[in-house]
Amino acid sequence: MQSYDYIIIGQGIAGTVLSFQLKAEGCRVLVINKTDQNSSSRVAGGLLNPLTGRKIVLSWKAEELFPYLWPFYREMESATKTHFLHPISIYRPYAEIADQNDLSGKSADHRYEPFIENLNAVAEEGIHAPIGGVSMLQSGWADLNPLLDAYRTYLGEDYLEEVFDEQELHHSSEGVKYKGYTAKGIIYAQGKSVAESQYWNWLPFRPVRGEVLMFKSDRELEKIYNKGVFVLPMGNGLYKTGSTYDHADLSNAITEKGKRIITEKLAAFWQLPFELVKHQAGVRPATKDRRPFVGQHPEYSNIYIFGGLGSKGVSLAPYFGAALKSLLLHQKPISEEVSILRYFKS
Template identity: 40%
Template sequence: MLVDYILVGQGLAGSILANHLINAGCSVMVFDDPLLSNSSKIAGGLYNPVTGRKMVKTWNVDNLFGYLTDYYPKFQQQLEADFVNDIPIYRPFISPEELNEWMGKSADIDYSSYVKAVHNSSAYGNQVNDDFGGILLNQSGFVDTGKLLDASRIFLEKKKSLTQTYFNPADLKLNEGFASYQGIKCKSVIFCNGHKSLEQQYFGWMPLRPVKGELLMIKTEEDLRVIHNRGVFVIPLGNGICKVGSTYDHQNLDENPTIEAKNVLVHKLNELVKFPYEIEYQLAGVRPATKDRKPIIGQHPEFKNLISFNGFGTKGVSLIPYYAMQLTQLLTEAGSIDDEVNIERFFSLY
């Protein structure tokens, strides 16, 4: 069997990259073991142009959001699914000083396109603690990653482009100009398998810094029309169900929910919201973050037909579409990868 590219992993990175390659006229075979963990399935799925405690623009936001706001609606239409939710994010201010800062920023051309409104008094006081007002962001929302992955799996199965089994690197044969795996010959093998790359001989040297994240699913009778985000995010999924997260743990990297994380989330949630809720259940997963918080993309320093498309961490929904486009252009049109995410920045570690 001959295909252009083998992809390892059908998480968010593998699914979106496969879609880009297929749309560019390439044939792919995606290997995904359903028995292995997949942090994409439980991700918060936020795309948020203003993030962090200091509320600054997401890194490379103009390029990322200029692309993803057009890409995701087309992607869901192609998959005949419904997983994109364009919804404002509301971030309460914690002080009058923060309010004053954002009154100025909202008029700044660098920020104005991402700001829907700046409230100088409580706007959602029946739902959250926002005595100093807050900022309402646009070009924001969330992707239901579980629905996306299910729809992508069905799409790939129809194209006979998905093999649901473990990819064993020991069976990978590398040759000049091509690679082969269990009877499948391809130009390159692209690893989109998250922190599992650290367990493999080819990319185990990369400075991935896996981080465990835990979420709560809660139920409330409150009618939420925005995503509340301060300390934790509260994403309304419909029918009173909300996703609340997230925690960050670099030490304990199993996928078992913990009472410690639950207590942290409940404490932060109670600081933010006023409405009553019930906890339905808790989820945990391990994200493939990196030490410099940027992805690692490009060819292996020695084996040129092995490629990393990895390290998207907590902002995968925002980062992956744009860099899937870049990698696809590199593979099909002799494009290039941004220096900030190029794997070459870590070649000295190999």
């Protein structure tokens, strides 16, 4: 029998971040994961976008999430000896003059100020933005595939590549046992498929399928552009663009419809020739109230969840992973807005 402090199921961004945080506190952590190239984290754009929505507003909890995530991911870069973090400006073209006026009013709010670089920014050549746009601070993207691969190497023998079989999980007030492993607790961080768990199937999930495209262009742009779809420069003339939102079809299949939606939205501002090179789809582990699911099972004290990160897992994971770590190690309660107890009560 091999003993650990915690077992984590899933090595998407949720399991990766949380296990790193627990290991940094000296915990022994086993991560069980079955690689899926269509998992949400593998397909994601990885955008870190503090100003979002049609009305260009501060994204939920941006003031708390963003100052925390940058140093956190830098620490992960140095621990894994991998470069995956790209702090670059996101440029959001205005749809109408009113957008600029609205944002200009909001910029007086001290919460907006740290995220606005220029309210009258000029787009690079090849981008159609006739009335200008806003360029952001503390924005960018994280290239998740190199991070996930490097972190797996970092875990070494504490990584198990296999499908977790819930029938093999035994738990008591003493802890949990899974095959040849024991631990104080187990954390489900397995993305959309946690909805199939007998311990978590009562939570209101609302998964959303999304498609992304990659294309080549002979122009190197410096910023991320975002209007209806994002376009992010991955380097060497390669760009990622997306995405779509589909609640009905929850397969990983790519579709002509998805491609058409993305390319039509892209054409509204991207004016350079390009050549499509890849098309992918994945399912976001989203929830009905669009808030994460974090916390301890209400009946089984050694079973936990870290999920429901929806369409913003890259910016949410560090902050809420730290919250779950504080619950595990210091019994600090999870805030009500993300705690799963919000559903157990009702």
